[in-house]
Amino acid sequence: MSDKKKKFRIEDVSKPSEQWMHVDNADLMPLPAPLDDPASEPDWTPLSDETREKYEASLDDTLLLNIPKPETKEEEDELVRKFLSGMQKLFDEANNWPFLRPLLMSMEHCANCQSCSESCHIYEASGENPVYRPTCRSEILRRIYHKYLKPGGKFFAKWRHGDIDLNWTTVSRLAELAYRCNLCRRCAQTCPIGADNGLIAREIRKVFSQELGIYTPELHDNGAALQMKVGSSTGMNTLVVKDNIEFIDEEMEEQVGFKVETRWDVEGADVLLMHNAGEIMAWPENPGAFAVTLEAAGVNWTMASEPLAYDSINYGLFYDDVMLSKVVVRHAMAAKKLGVKKIVMGECGHAHKALTIIADRVLTGDLNIPRESSMTLLRDIVMGDKIKFDPSRNDFPVTLHDPCNMVRLMGVVEPQREIVRKLCPQFREMTPHGVDNYCCGGGSGFAIHSKHNFEEWRFKISGRKKLEQILGAFQECMDPETPKYVCAPCSNCKGQIRDILAHYDLWEKNKILYGGLVELIVNAMEDVPPGFLEWEWH
């Protein structure tokens, strides 16, 4: 075991230093061919001196929150005081009823057995760096909780729960460390007690956002807040989104040879389809394929032009309950206004989870409109008899990525598999898969974060296990003559997988492409001219 692992102590989070820990390329989990040569892994681009001078960057090799360094001790103390104030609210019934019970259980009953570490892709990929254990950030928070919030903590906490000093170094490192977890909750799945380190990471983020107003601009200013202001996290307002969709419909018509028309604001429609608006901008073939499929199947569907209703994203799921609830309510209000029978989420994992699962105990009365996964609707269409399919059009190796929010956290596992088994003759599973899947590494919003060298962290560490799985699934056909497809029915996951494949030249050298599920469906439609799926990098 390396020196840094042997010397690791939780209490050291409080000790100022230039950088608490570092991950060397030599530490990283090995990858299979063709990336099995460790020398081929690019070195870290270090954070600039200017960045380290300006921001609190003493946790690890990267930086996400850009918290400016306090200029005086008084400023530091004030920030620590605010953090403690936020901690108190985190354990207050009124301020944190949504998550108080699961949080308390996780805070008070961890046995520190480290079973969760075995399941964490970030911990494993980093070469088992102790700071990336799921329990590390949880234990820091736990020690603060027991020492500074519980009666008698200053006397007894050290003996019962371990010591910690609460200072600005601790607080700022904890803030960053909360953003080194994908919230995939694989750790929660393996804990024999039922503690949930993924939840704790999220709750830490919440303290910083809801009390101190510290969050990433990607999630808040240019994410959830932009969505509230304009209608979409992409900045698209109603006019722009309708224009874009009209253009996509026209493109689809040209490709498929029959009428494709997205209907807007149809009152009483059976289905209100809500896409992650990022699809419309980055992967127009996905909403286009949905339109083709639903039209071909004769589904009575609509999209909604009300601001927010054409963008299913809800980044509040990752960092802020208030933002989460604002978006959820507006999504439901739009559906209620149209009187639709159900809302169907397009290919976006976190939107599935936010609107179906979390919102289930937020929406009441006539806002509690049925919500369903598009995987279910698409399964019914593919397995039904309204559309004829020719699976030979998808006769290339296909593997399926399981978005955590849809699969492990919602239990929607089989419908998408029924589709790929029927339509993709060379379908093969990743190992493991289903509810045991590994996160793509872009989870909890990481896929939209690339500032400083965070992208490298996403490739080297959070996405490494998924990369191993993709390479493993295609090991016997890695030659560039065989085009291969990673089916990822989630916008965020597609972004991360796209970035990983590009970074390691896996399209150029090995012809591994990525895309959604619905594109494979249209590609196999007999009534659509062959070649809907374009084997080009996008």
Added chain:
Amino acid sequence: MDFVTHLITYGALAVFLAAVIVRFVRIQRLPLHVRWEVYPVPHEGARAEHGGSRLEDTDWWKNERKPDKVMELRFMIPEMVLLKALWEHNRRLWFRSFPFHFGLYLLAGFAGLLALGALLGLFEISLGLPFTLLTTGIGFAGAVLAALGALGLWWMRLTDAELKPYTTFSHHFNLLFFLVALGLLFGAWGEAGWDLAPFTAFFGTLMTGRFAAFEGTPLMVSTVVVWSLLLAYIPLTHMSHFFVKWFTWHKIRWDDEPNVRGGRIEKMIQKALEAPVSWSAPHIGADGKKSWGDIAVEELPEQ
């Protein structure tokens, strides 16, 4: 045994029960949380094999929800008895933790059988040699397994590089507490020639209150006192997971009960939405009086 020893035991039983009840009620009374389940959820029945949920069904809300309690038991029993999750995800630890926990289960059974023997003895009923052998076997096996497990766990806490940074004084204290209690049990039992009579007699005096009817050796008294204190101590620590797991698994990890219009969950949500918000960040727009319901429908404050 004297009055004080019996008082300590009665007191310990009272503390144990009170601590369990108070903790249980405190957790139960916490506000309803949002759904936060993790799949597989066993009561999803056949679907649990692949970790699926009823959300895989078209128009799932139209189907009657029928949690499969048999499947739940099929999952729970191996988990409780054999620590299945630990076997699957942390086998090194399982080899220490399983004998420890299973030993404690057997010792709980041992105490139950001693109490049964004592109760029957009050009515001058004896179940004879088979019962004595069963009780002796369970007690001895339980004590040996628990001791070996506790020693193994303590050794891991002392030496394992993964556990050491997370090991505190209380981990050592707790395991030593068990080891001392088990050591005393072996000592007292051995002193009595592996006869159950002193233990059965003690349970008898606990039931009748006729404390003078039994006089234990100092070793026996120490064993009773230490085990009583241990019993009172357990629910006051994280070892209360023995019943808190009911919440973490059934009420959180497996809680997929949907919110139905007009249902009991909806009423709880409506109440929760009335709670005042006092988070301080500017974008929250809270003033300590506005409720969650108010804030959810408000636009973002100008910043």
